[in-house]
Amino acid sequence: MGLYVDSDNDRGASEGRGIRGAYGRSVTSKWYWETDGFGTILETGDDTMLDFYQLGISTGLSWSLRGRDPAHWTPYLMGMVGATYNDAQPDSRDGIDLTLAAGAGAVTRSLFSNGIRLRAEVRYLYDTYASEQTDWHISAGIEIPLQGARVVERVVYVERVTEVAREVPVMVAIDDPDSDGDGVPDSRDLCPGTLPGARVDATGCIIESQTIALSNVAFELGSDRLTTSSRNALDNIAVSLQSQTDMSIEIAGHTDSQGSVDYNMNLSQQRANAVRQYLISQGVAEEQLTAKGYGPHEPVADNATVSGRAMNRRVEFRISR
Structure with missing residues (x-):
């Protein structure tokens, strides 16, 4: 300079x-x-x-x-x-x-x-x-810049906004309950009142050849007398069976291995009969139900443990048409 x-x-x-x-x-x-x-x-x-x-x-x-x-x-x-x-x-x-x-x-x-x-x-x-x-x-x-000038360009972007009218699908919640809890809404359920625990098809009807363990059905110790809570559970089951009269159900009684085989065979049959009679008394058709005792011969758990024996003492519904 x-x-x-x-x-x-x-x-x-x-x-x-x-x-x-x-x-x-x-x-x-x-x-x-x-x-x-x-x-x-x-x-x-x-x-x-x-x-x-x-x-x-x-x-x-x-x-x-x-x-x-x-x-x-x-x-x-x-x-x-x-x-x-x-x-x-x-x-x-x-x-x-x-x-x-x-x-x-x-x-x-x-x-x-x-x-x-x-x-x-x-x-x-x-x-x-x-x-x-x-x-x-x-x-x-x-x-004089030794590394060249750094010129800042100011670029202004102008957005063009165009309004376009189009139809937008709207999801509307429809109140379609599942009264019997089988996973099929009432609007598509051809077999309402499904038996609790039963597997059903897409129309809500029970699938043939299946076994349902009635875990909420129990008896007084060493007898075929139903407990009060078991009667309440069977009341709901009776309502379901009355709405699906085309089903045939075998009521299967089972025991653990404690005691003699003859004793357990007799006890399991008596308990199966007790369930059948109670359901009939609640309006289920007699010809729809059969009862059979299997004693200790079909265990589902180890009879050497307390918990295993409790699981083996059970009543099952074996469904067919």
Whole structure:
């Protein structure tokens, strides 16, 4: 950059000219570090005296309002610290002195695709030379990015909104209960009142040849007398059987292996008969039901354990058509 100096009157020189070069890097988006050097000739205006010469170097920070955005002109402020070699008359006054500077400037937007910009600035320079001097440095020139300019393009996308009318299917919840709990809604259930626990087809009708264990049917210890809770369970079963009269059911009684085989065969038959008679008393057709005792011969668990024996003492419905 070209440099003009309005020097302190105490220097014995009125003005000067020179050049300044600088190198800088960004620290953040708006803060920059910069180091520069300059050389000037200060004119004494006296033909009998030699002009003064200065060589200086400084470093510092600058703050840019727009972060040196190459798409816009950008003002900035700066502060520098450095040293200047003053070559003056007489030679005894030569020396290196501390300098402090504060200034302001601006750079234009990028002029070309390579990012070159114009730059101008003014600095107020304090110099410890000869009992302290203050100068004004005014410079102008070009700023060249060493890695090319980073031009930010502003692209605006405009969305075109088009209203299109179309039919959208809507899922509507329909109250379609499953009264007998067989997994088939009442609207498609051709065989309502399914026996609890029975497997059914897609129409809600019981599938042939299946066995249902009546886990909620129990008897008093060592007898064929139904417990109160068992009668309540059989009441619900009776209602189901009355609505599906085309089924034939064998009521199968089973015991564990405790006691003699004859005793258990007799007890299982009595218990099967007790269930059959109770269902008949509740309105189930007599010809729809048969009863058979199997004693301990068809266990489903280990009779060596308490839990196994409890599982083996059971009543089953064996369904056929």
